Amino acid sequence: MADQQLPVSEITDMDTLLKGLWKENPVFVQVLGMCPVLAVSNSVVNCLVMGLATTFVLIMSSIFVSSFRKLIPKQVRIATYILIIATFVTVADYVIPAISLEVHKSLGAFIALIVVNCVILGRAEAFSSRNTLGKSVLDAVGMGIGFTFAILCLGVVREVLGNGTFAGIPLFGPDFEPWVVMILPGGAFFVLGGWLLLFNWLRERGAQKEKAKAS
């Protein structure tokens, strides 16, 4: 439906893919899916697994939602989307412990909680249900990468400062005094607040520059 409304020439495939990374980053710009971002970002490995699992669910659910978009009745669409998402989250929930039991333990219930990650339902409703299969997959990949990028931004800061390590490798030698607050829940809020500030500042500066150019 949206295909007809928007001229295809205006939005290229590359734009669809890249907008998730920066212009419409799900975490920093749309402020969606905060719970997993805050909760599992205490180590780089956790972040990577969480990001990949979310990307997987995003891609698979967008494939199904956009393939069946003409068959799903409007009234029950949200329930259908949730069922599709829950199916793939269950798959992820069983695959991850098969690969690494340790990571699954440290992520705990948060793998299962991908079901209620608003990024995924949001993309299903706002994009996949209105666009062709190819475009939806591109959008899902872009959003997934954007989400992984955002969660890694937090994870790197928190692990390096809070533990003195990067993905388990010590960085600063034995004399480093870890900033315990970064590993604590409070640290997650502070780091995310800090990143949001930085991005707001960058965007503000960009807008001002454009204004100066225009005048």
Place this chain on the structure above:
Amino acid sequence: MSSESIGFIFVNAALINNFVLSAFLGICPFIGVSKKIDTATRMGMAVTFVMFVSSVCAYGIHQVLLIINAPYLQLISYIVVIASAVQLVEMFIKKFSPALFRALGIFLPLITTNCAILGLALFQTNRQYDFLQSLVYALGAGVGFTLAIVIMAGIREELELAELPDIVKGTAIVMVIAGILSLSFMGFAGLGG
């Protein structure tokens, strides 16, 4: 069966491991609906109520799944049953208590896909709480959520009067405040044995 005492479960869910500030569940409404104390209180009430309903449902489903031996259906059946139960309860309230419906109203359907609700259901299953323990856990989690969101709304109402630089406005300052709140809630650690 878990052997934790009822009192400990309540204090633990409400204060020590507060759902919002230390388990990071239900962050979306925490940011979205915390602008006014009045709405925040109602939101808290609605969440507590939905938690109660879903806790009962989750307990029931878990027993059924144990009998038919199908743990892989857990996630799907939780979310579907909780969503429909909330819908039913919403219709029921609308019919029998319009005043209560107006107070909780629009929040009820939104809450269903809130991670705090599903998180609660999963946690109570993982920890193998029995029926009474589950109910107390849900109540504690609801009270904890209400406490956090009301405190946040109070701070944000005061914040309206303060002069903030443009880039701090919005989510960024809320995050920093939440961080400070979270640190202060750490002070409850060790409470209740």
